[in-house]
Amino acid sequence: MNSTVKNELLKRLFEAKGEPVSGQEIADHFGLSRTAIWKYVKDLEKDGFEIGTIRKKGYYLIASPDRVNEANVQKHLTTKRYGRRIHYFDTCGSTQVIGHDEAQNGAPDGTVILSEEQTSGKGRMSRPWSSVGGKGIWMSIVLRPSLTPQQAPQMTLVAAVSVTRAIQEVTGIEPDIKWPNDILVGGKKVTGILTELQADPDRVKAIIIGIGINVNQVETDFPEELNPIATSLRQVLGKPVDRAELIAKILSFLELFTGLYEKHGFGPIKLLWESYSNTTGKQVRAVMLNETIVGTAMGISDEGVLELKLADGSIRGIYSADIEL
Ligand code: BTN
Known part of the structure; x- marks a missing residue:
């Protein structure tokens, strides 16, 4: 099975939002027979898609499986x-x-x-x-x-x-x-x-x-x-x-x-x-491997480092920590 044809077929079925998509049109688009397109439809059904058929109108999408594929x-x-x-x-x-x-x-x-x-x-x-x-x-x-x-x-x-x-x-x-x-x-x-x-x-x-x-x-x-x-x-x-x-x-x-x-x-x-951010302006505890410090989160620096204002007014940059609010 050619995955380009399969993906295009699925894309069209999906974009049609339940309206029929002509099998003939897709067949013409890829220079394939209608039977070949029907085989792609069967393959999509194997993947868990529910696809309906309306005579002379084409295929329509009933339901997609919740699969990350x-x-x-x-x-x-x-x-x-x-x-x-x-x-x-x-x-x-x-x-x-x-x-x-x-x-x-x-x-x-x-x-x-x-x-x-x-x-x-x-x-x-x-x-x-x-x-x-x-x-x-x-x-x-x-x-x-x-x-x-x-x-x-x-x-x-x-x-x-x-x-x-x-x-x-x-x-x-x-x-x-x-x-x-x-x-x-x-x-x-x-x-x-x-x-x-x-x-x-x-x-x-x-x-x-x-x-x-x-x-x-x-x-x-x-x-x-x-x-x-x-x-x-x-x-x-x-x-x-x-x-x-x-x-x-x-x-x-x-x-x-x-x-x-x-x-x-x-x-x-x-x-x-x-x-x-839900951190900026709040009093937080920064729990690090060897110490825990408490301070007010002032924001992040241009390097993405969290800046905490400590009780003595000094600013401390936090590079890696668990933040507790
Ligand atoms: C965190 O501790 O907050 C980070 C979790 C990251 C989990 C993702 S799931 C996809 C990727 N594969 C992994 O094993 N971990 C990351």
Whole structure:
């Protein structure tokens, strides 16, 4: 089966919003027979799509499976650079580990790894990341921006702003960002971002951005201890969210905001990030490996570092910590 024909057929069925799409027209477009198009329809049905037929009018889409697969993601994808190469897995240990291997083997800028399930999802500070099958977005993106390792944390904030905008656009929910890159709704975490580097001392070779989004979990899908601190978009919205659509929207905003960052520097991203921040102006505790400090969050520096004003009036830059509000 030719995936271009399959993707085009699905795109047209999807865009027709339940109206019939002529099999003859698609057959003519690709110089194929109607029987060949019918075989593509059967193949889509095998993937879980429900497709109806109206005599002399064509095929119409009844329902799409909630699967993060090529057919579903491609029908929403509008990017030029990112997601042009996507590796799909039903299950894997961690998309982040695969992302590192891909980057090492020369994967181009914007390569994406997606899995329905992760068996050893990795969070920040070597914590495990719960990645139940078929409910969330577990994705790593290999980027190759021209940056020094010192600038790399800025890309984490580019990613946080991109995911926040995408969630807003697809669901209407208005999330907050807790420094550096936790995305929260109503104080509970819906998204975590893990940024890792492959770098020489003066040059970033690849950034692997791992994004974990709780999309369609219900309470019982989370380990019990996470329920007080984590939630899913479905729990907030009261209805399921199309994961493939959200993935495509994230890649589209990531492409847009990375472009903005490359052209105009960190300034515009900093402004966007601050508009979503729930940290700025608040009294916070920064819990680090060897110490905990309390102070007022003044904002972020041009390097993306969190600036805390301590009780003695001094300003302290925080590079890596858990922030408690
Ligand atoms: C955090 O601790 O907040 C960051 C969580 C990052 C989880 C994502 S899920 C996709 C990618 N693969 C992983 O193993 N981790 C990241």
